[in-house]
Amino acid sequence: MKLLLRIYxxxxxxxxxxxxxxxxxxxPLTWRVRADVVASGLRERLCGTVPPQGLVLWAWSVFVIGGMGFQKTSEHWQVVVAANDRAVPTVAFDVVQAAAAIGSAAVLAGVTLALPSFVRDLRSGGWSRLRRPILIASATTLLAAAALVAVALHHDIVAASIFVVSAVFSLFAWTHAAALAARRVAKVRAHAPLALTVVATMIVMMVGAAVWFAAVNAHAPSFVGAAQLAVTATFMLAGTALATTGVRSLRA
Amino acid sequence: MNDPGLLILTSLSSGPKHGHALLLDIDSFAGVRLGPGTLYGAISRLEERGLIEPLAADDRRRPYRLTAAGTTELADSLAAMRQIVDTATSRLAPVT
Structure with missing residues (x-):
């Protein structure tokens, strides 16, 4: 039982x-009780170290990885689906893109609203806490940019792999820095509805992606690989779960 | 109606209770069996918000009681719920 408590x-x-x-x-220590303690412990660990706004930022970043997976998976899908059968996947794809635009706008709006408080924190000594994570994030961004140039010039698979890894690392590094900054940002009333908008757009994107997959799979069963689908769905689900936790904390 | 925080505040409105007593009481009046992790997660958040406060521990069991802010919060929540119940009841009346 003490082992269970280590999760907290x-x-x-x-x-x-x-x-x-x-x-x-x-x-009685049933599996339901064990699962409840594990879930609650993870929630305390997550919410105790990352503020709700930071959770939503992390959720968006995790979901973006899933979105990138969907974008890559859906490349050139029109080639394998006959023109007469493209109506449903086209609508589903457009819905995913529209929801992504709205979700991104909500995240940007949340960040913009936090900027005055962030600037105040920087002026009162906050930079020293953020300097290291921002330097790391900047370095990974430079590495990703260099790898992208190498891919463009040489079409090299190694450079492409380095680009993907460093781009993901860069995204997470910037999110880590932003979540750290969010710890000291004053609570903004509009953050709760904006976070709820983000969750709603994530759900719409997941539904849209599922409809797109079902429609394309009906005409070209081998177009989307099982591994691609699993990775995309996992990141999308994880992002939505994190964002939902963030919304619940913001509204508490 | 099964928000752990509200259930705990309701249970403590009849007097201080420790974790196990809270679980049993909530089960008896609401028919909801909260998980131990869920219960203590809600207790920690209520304490953080100043809605409940701990009393002296009896061995490892620590009773909690409502604060003045907790009593006000419970009264406000009940008033909001009563308004919903009244609205739903009046709207259903012509149907039944």
Whole structure:
């Protein structure tokens, strides 16, 4: 049972660990109880270290990876689907793109609203806390840019792999820096509805992507690989789950 | 109606209780069996918001009680729910 409690952050364990342990000893330790403790522990770990706004930013970044997977998967799909059968996948694809634009606008709006508080924090010594993560993010961005140039010049598979890895790392590094900054940003009332908009657009994109896949798969069963589909769906689901946790924390 | 925080505030409105007593009481009046992790997650958030406060621990079991802010929060939530219930009841009346 003590092992289960290790999932919780140390500070939380020090305060509530004994009480939770006493309660677990008084209750039958079923799989439902174990799952509840694991899920709650993960939630405390996530929400205890990352502010709700940071969670939404992380969620968007994770979802973007899924979106990139969908974008790559759907390249040249018109070639394998006859013109008469393109109506449904075309609408589904357009819906995904429209939802992506709205979701991105909501994220940008949230960031813009936090800027005044962010600038105030920078002026009062916040830069020293952010300098290292921003330098790392900048370095990974430069590496990704260099790899992209190499891909453009040489069409090299190694450079392409370096580009993909460094681009993902760069996205996560910037998100980490932004989430750190969000810790000290004042609460903005509009963040809750904006985060809810982000979740809604994620759900629309997942539904749109699923409809697109079903429609294309009906005409070209081998066009989308199982691995591509699994990776895209995993990132999209994980992003949506994270964003939902962020929204719940923002509204609490 | 099964928000853990609201269920805990409702349970504590009849007096201080520790974790296990809260679980049993909530089960008896709401028919909801909260998981231990869910219960303590909600307790920590309520305490953080100043809606409940801990009392002296009895061995490893620590009772909690409502604060003045918690009582106000519970009253506000119940008033909001009552308004919804009244609206739904009046709208359903012509149907039934």
């Amino acid at each position: 952050p140390r500070r939380w364990r020090e305060r509530y660990g004994d009480e939770l342990l006493a309660l677990l000893e008084a209750e």
